[in-house]
Amino acid sequence: xxxxxxxxxxxxxxxxxxxxxxxxxxxxxxxxxxxxxxxxxxxxxxxxxxxxxxxxxxxxxxxxxxxxxxxxxxxxxxxxxxxxxxxxxxxxxxxxxxxxxxxxxxxxxxxxxxxxxxxxxxxxxxxxxxxxxxxxxxxxxxxxxxxxxxxxxxxxxxxxxxxxxxxxxxxxxxxxxxxxxxxxxxxxxxxxxxxxxxxxxxxxxxxxxxxxxxxxxxxxxxxxxxxxxxxxxxxxxxxxxxxxxxxxxxxxxxxxxxxxxxxxxxxxxxxxxxxxxxxxxxxxxxxxxxxxxxxxxxxxxxxxxxxxxxxxxx
Numbered sequence: 001x002x003x004x005x006x007x008x009x010x011x012x013x014x015x016x017x018x019x020x021x022x023x024x025x026x027x028x029x030x031x032x033x034x035x036x037x038x039x040x041x042x043x044x045x046x047x048x049x050x051x052x053x054x055x056x057x058x059x060x061x062x063x064x065x066x067x068x069x070x071x072x073x074x075x076x077x078x079x080x081x082x083x084x085x086x087x088x089x090x091x092x093x094x095x096x097x098x099x100x101x102x103x104x105x106x107x108x109x110x111x112x113x114x115x116x117x118x119x120x121x122x123x124x125x126x127x128x129x130x131x132x133x134x135x136x137x138x139x140x141x142x143x144x145x146x147x148x149x150x151x152x153x154x155x156x157x158x159x160x161x162x163x164x165x166x167x168x169x170x171x172x173x174x175x176x177x178x179x180x181x182x183x184x185x186x187x188x189x190x191x192x193x194x195x196x197x198x199x200x201x202x203x204x205x206x207x208x209x210x211x212x213x214x215x216x217x218x219x220x221x222x223x224x225x226x227x228x229x230x231x232x233x234x235x236x237x238x239x240x241x242x243x244x245x246x247x248x249x250x251x252x253x254x255x256x257x258x259x260x261x262x263x264x265x266x267x268x269x270x271x272x273x274x275x276x277x278x279x280x281x282x283x284x285x286x287x288x289x290x291x292x293x294x295x296x297x298x299x300x301x302x303x304x305x306x307x308x309x310x311x312x313x314x
Contacts, residue, residue, distance in 0.1 A: 004051030142195030153211035179270035219275030
């Protein structure tokens with residue numbers, strides 16, 4: 001894997017927030033679900049995620065910058081722990097005159113030099129290991145992973161088992177309940193980053209893609225239905241779509257734009273309720289002028305009052 005700074009496209013002086021923003025930008029761009037025709041998308045996604053795991057962890061980032069670990073997070077040769085002290089390929093690099101053993105208090109201070117106090121800004125040995133233990137406890141549970149998943153309107157309406165690829169490259173099946181709201185977050189337990197005592201979770205935010213003619217209003221489904229002038233005046237039987245297949249709908253005589261017809265139990269079916277399908281009428285003029293209709297309207301004496309009077313529009 002390349003240098004994590006290069007992979008994320010950030011400088012070595014980048015802040016934690018800058019690194020997070022850059023990762024989110026690249027993760028959204030390279031996610032395998034959004035690049036189905038790119039066979040290398042999963043590998044690119046893994047590389048970006050691995051780079052982020054190094055740079056988002058302050059301790060890992062410090063150790064990488066110091067050359068103690070490589071770009072995969074593995075210990076570099078010469079930086080291992082020696083129970084008799086610290087060593088770098090058996091070279092003390094100028095510390096040969098000091099005893100770094102962890103024995104008596106007298107062994108910690110030689111020639112007026114306290115290794116832990118001076119090297120770690122005043123923190124003694126007990127403080128260092130106390131902070132390490134505290135940090136270790138805080139990191140026992142792995143971090144959560146945040147991902148987004150797009151589903152269609154019909155998948156939302158009926159519910160679906162949907163495959164999803166996580167940042168670690170693992171592809172799982174996610175059960176999406178019928179009637180889920182856009183923006184809802186589903187939790188996949190234990191599918192986040194690894195931890196010492198338990199893994200984090202994968203938090204999946206659901207985005208519902210718009211439908212070409214269905215809309216949602218609570219548990220109800222809205223369909224705007226265009227009809228002709230003749231159908232509006234004389235009434236008609238028309239075939240319309242629902243979530244559960246086509247049905248025949250009777251258009252009453254004298255129907256106006258804005259009139260609403262209700263199909264019971266043809267809306268969303270959730271564990272808590274069953275909605276209806278609301279069909280909103282929209283009267284549409286012929287695409288091309290009709291000479292006979294034009295002549296008829298010229299001769300027709302409409303007895304109806306001006307409809308704008310009801311709204312106070314004169």
